[in-house]
Amino acid sequence: MQANLQLEGVCVDFPIYSLAARSLKKTLLHRSVGGAIARDVGNRLCVRALDNVHLKFEQGDRVGLIGHNGAGKTTLLRVLAGVYEPTAGQIWRTGRTASLLNISLGIDPEATGYENIMVRGLFLGLTPAQIRERRAEIEAFTELGDYLAMPVHTYSAGMRLRLAFAVCTCDEPDILLMDEWFGTGDAAFVDKIRRRLEDFVERAGILVLASHNLSLLRRVCRTGVLIEQGRVVANGPIDEVLDRYDSSSG
Amino acid sequence: MSFPAPASQAARAVSDIVEGTRAVHLWGPLGWQDIRKRYRRSILGPFWLTISMGMLVGALGLLYGALFKAELARFMPFLALGFIFWTFISNLISDSCRVFINAQGIIEQIDLPLSVHVCRMVWHSLIVLGHNLIIFVPIAIAFLIWPGWTGLLIVPGLVLLCLNGAWAGLLLGLVSARFRDVPLVVDSVIRIAFFVTPIIWMPDYLPSRFRLHDWNPFYHFLEVVRAPLLGEAPSLVSWLAVLGISCLGWVGTLLMYSRFRRRIAYWV
Numbered sequence: 001m002q003a004n005l006q007l008e009g010v011c012v013d014f015p016i017y018s019l020a021a022r023s024l025k026k027t028l029l030h031r032s033v034g035g036a037i038a039r040d041v042g043n044r045l046c047v048r049a050l051d052n053v054h055l056k057f058e059q060g061d062r063v064g065l066i067g068h069n070g071a072g073k074t075t076l077l078r079v080l081a082g083v084y085e086p087t088a089g090q091i092w093r094t095g096r097t098a099s100l101l102n103i104s105l106g107i108d109p110e111a112t113g114y115e116n117i118m119v120r121g122l123f124l125g126l127t128p129a130q131i132r133e134r135r136a137e138i139e140a141f142t143e144l145g146d147y148l149a150m151p152v153h154t155y156s157a158g159m160r161l162r163l164a165f166a167v168c169t170c171d172e173p174d175i176l177l178m179d180e181w182f183g184t185g186d187a188a189f190v191d192k193i194r195r196r197l198e199d200f201v202e203r204a205g206i207l208v209l210a211s212h213n214l215s216l217l218r219r220v221c222r223t224g225v226l227i228e229q230g231r232v233v234a235n236g237p238i239d240e241v242l243d244r245y246d247s248s249s250g
Numbered sequence: 251m252s253f254p255a256p257a258s259q260a261a262r263a264v265s266d267i268v269e270g271t272r273a274v275h276l277w278g279p280l281g282w283q284d285i286r287k288r289y290r291r292s293i294l295g296p297f298w299l300t301i302s303m304g305m306l307v308g309a310l311g312l313l314y315g316a317l318f319k320a321e322l323a324r325f326m327p328f329l330a331l332g333f334i335f336w337t338f339i340s341n342l343i344s345d346s347c348r349v350f351i352n353a354q355g356i357i358e359q360i361d362l363p364l365s366v367h368v369c370r371m372v373w374h375s376l377i378v379l380g381h382n383l384i385i386f387v388p389i390a391i392a393f394l395i396w397p398g399w400t401g402l403l404i405v406p407g408l409v410l411l412c413l414n415g416a417w418a419g420l421l422l423g424l425v426s427a428r429f430r431d432v433p434l435v436v437d438s439v440i441r442i443a444f445f446v447t448p449i450i451w452m453p454d455y456l457p458s459r460f461r462l463h464d465w466n467p468f469y470h471f472l473e474v475v476r477a478p479l480l481g482e483a484p485s486l487v488s489w490l491a492v493l494g495i496s497c498l499g500w501v502g503t504l505l506m507y508s509r510f511r512r513r514i515a516y517w518v
Contacts, residue, residue, distance in 0.1 A: 014516060017428075078515075082361030085512040101359045108283070110290045119283060123360055127275050 003095030003174035003206045005057040005080060010089035012050040012075055012230075049075040051230040053089070057208070062201045064221035064238055065210035066245050072230040073210040077101055077177050080208060095174030095206070098124055102179070103164035113148035113155070113163055120167045134170045141166040141192075158186055169196055176200060180211040194220060214242055263508040267420075270365025277366050281373035299381040307333055307385060314450055323393045325452065330389050331476045332449035335411075338379040339471055340440045342415035345371045347433035349423035354518040364514055368419035372412050386479065397481040407474035407484070410492050414471070417496075417503040424510055427517040443468050467495055 049072050057063060065073045078084045079091060081099040105123065107116050117138055121131035139148060142162040144155075152160065169176070176197075197220050201207050211217055217224070217238060224241030226234035228248075234241045257265070270277075289295040310333070311326045318325070346368075350357060353367040390396070426432040447468040453461070463469040470484075470491035477484040 078358065081359065083358055083515050085515070097361065099359055099361075102355065105355055105359050108287055110287065111283075115283075118279070122276050122279055123356065123362070125276075128279065 003059050004092065005055070005095075005175060005206055005208075006092045007053050007055040007079070007086075008090045010050055010053040010079060010086040010091060011048065012072075012079060012084055013046040013048050013087045016045045016047065049230050050079065050086070053079075053230075053232055055225065055232065055235070057206045059206065060201065061223060062197075062207040062221045063209065064217035064224045064241075065208060065227065066212075066217065066224055066241060067227035071227040073227060074101065074179055075230075076227065077179055077208065077210055080175075081177050093175070096125070096171075097175040097177065098168050098171060098173035099177040100164065100168045100179070101177065103161055105164070107152055107160065107164070109153035110151055112151055113142075113144060116152055116163065117148075117167050120164065121170075124168065124171055124173075126171055130171075138166045138170050141170075141196075158189065162189060165193060165196075169200065172200075172203065173205065175206045176208070178207075178209045178211075180209075180213065190216070214246075218242060259512065260504075260508040263504065263511050266363040266511060267365045267507075270363035270367075271369055273363065273366050273369070276362075277370035277373055280370045281377060284370070284374045285377055296377075296381050299378055300384045303334065303337070303382045304385045307389075310450060318451065318455060320452070320455075327386070327389055327393055327395050327480060328452055328476070329450060330386055331479055332472060334379065334382045334386065335472055335475050336444065336447070336449050336468075337382060338375055339411065339415075339468065340444070341375050341378065342372065342411075343418055343422070343440055344433070344437055345375065346415070346419040346422040347426040347436050349419045350427045350514055350518050351423075351430075351433075357515050357518050364511060365416075365420065368416055368423065371419055372415045375415065376412070390479075395481065397479050400481050400483055401478050403478035403483060404475055407478060407492075410474060410496055411471060413496055414492075414499060417499040420507050421499070421503040424506060424514055427514050428510075447472065467491060470495075 053076065065076060067073050075084065077099065078101070079086055080093070081097060081101070082091075082093060083099075105120065108119065111119070114135075117135065118128065118131055121134075122128070126134075139145075142148070142159075144159060144162060147155065147159065148163075152163070155163070194216065197207060197209075201220075207220070209217065209221060221238045224234070224236065224238040224245075225232055226241050226245050234244050285296050289298060292298060294301065307326075307330045311322070311329050314320070314329065315322045315325050349367050349371050350364065356362065356367070357364065422432065422436065426436075443466075446463070447466055448463055449472070453463055453469075464487065470488040473484045473488040474492050477488075
């Protein structure tokens with residue numbers, strides 16, 4: 001299937017419901033991180049997490065999302081994943097999407113690695129038969145060996161990362177969305193992740209990767225999208241965008 | 251490349267429900283996983299459900315039977331089935347309130363039809379019901395109860411209960427995701443409902459002028475599943491009440507779900 005992702009004028013507002021919101025307002029109005037605060041029609045206090053975002057990704061695009069904490073990277077990934085329907089604007093998406101925003105999704109610490117492979121695979125839209133078919137490959141990729149028969153609570157964070165990543169990418173999705181969580185992988189595995197991502201991009205899918213690991217972004221991505229306070233402030237070749245990010249933060 | 255115009259919110263809500271219900275391969279195993287998760291590393295596993303229900307029904311049956319000076323052969327099966335199905339109904343309702351809140355991690359990450367979580371919940375409750383119903387077998391044998399063909403009326407009764415559980419899940423799940431007090435309110439209503447609904451007492455213990463339970467929806471929901479297994483056909487009033495609530499519930503739910511489905515991911 002032809003992978004395609006397009007956003008037109010996408011805005012995402014988070015209403016703040018908690019009672020503390022009123023007093024929060026004063027402190028939030030003058031700060032450097034996070035989205036813009038506004039009021040919506042019902043005069044509710046809102047955080048505008050994404051503001052009028054126009055983006056277009058096509059097959060073979062490998063996009064790095066860059067921005068400070070709270071700039072809207074994760075929100076944008078969730079919009080791309082179809083989780084958040086934008087408050088305003090449109091999104092069009094074709095192609096099977098796998099999102100790896102949080103590695104602990106559907107992980108039951110008491111269950112064995114094998115059981116968790118099954119559950120996570122189900123969430124990705126695979127049938128039990130398809131998961132069994134891919135099990136050998138997943139086993140090989142994780143290099144966890146006999147640990148897969150043990151409960152996941154015995155795993156280290158890095159081992160869980162291996163498990164989650166192997167399952168998520170076993171299915172050759174058309175669109176892969178990833179939030180940064182490479183921190184826990186050891187150098188060898190991060191390298192393996194990089195190679196797998198490169199393979200994936202060779203097959204001409206769309207990769208959107210949010211990370212603060214600038215060297216990883218430089219190696220894997222071709223395009224960069226810089227977000228500040230929910231707005232896309234730069235969109236172009238990764239090196240240019242990263243240079244701009246460096247100069248703005250430095 | 252041109253894109254189709256986006257579907258209306260109502261169409262999306264309906265397709266969410268249809269797609270979610272069809273995803274049996276997803277909510278089937280997940281419902282079982284919920285059971286396994288709870289009873290992991292226990293030897294009897296989910297049969298603890300059966301055992302604890304058996305002990306409860308046995309103890310209460312003897313106590314209340316003596317209190318009400320009830321004829322045990324009539325009271326015990328009534329109490330057992332009442333308790334088993336009440337557990338099913340009340341679990342459905344209180345789980346409904348938390349169906350989206352508990353699925354937060356999934357909802358915020360994967361673009362799944364939200365109704366999958368509701369199907370998973372209903373399925374999980376059905377599995378628990380299956381385990382609990384085992385208790386009725388020895389009781390039916392001990393008191394020589396054979397429902398006969400009337401017993402088959404349990405099928406439409408259960409289907410109706412599940413349909414109602416499904417709309418309750420969508421509606422209460424949605425409202426609770428936004429207003430976190432709702433689950434607490436609902437829980438206290440359920441606790442009161444348990445005592446005012448004929449479960450641990452039989453309707454004919456009351457003088458006829460106190461027939462308030464005719465206005466109690468929970469009574470009718472219980473009747474359409476309890477009566478068939480006792481070998482009695484549920485009354486027409488019960489069927490109509492349950493059918494009416496099903497229709498009203500689904501209409502209201504579809505309206506609310508169309509309007510607010512897209513907000514759920516923001517609320518959880």
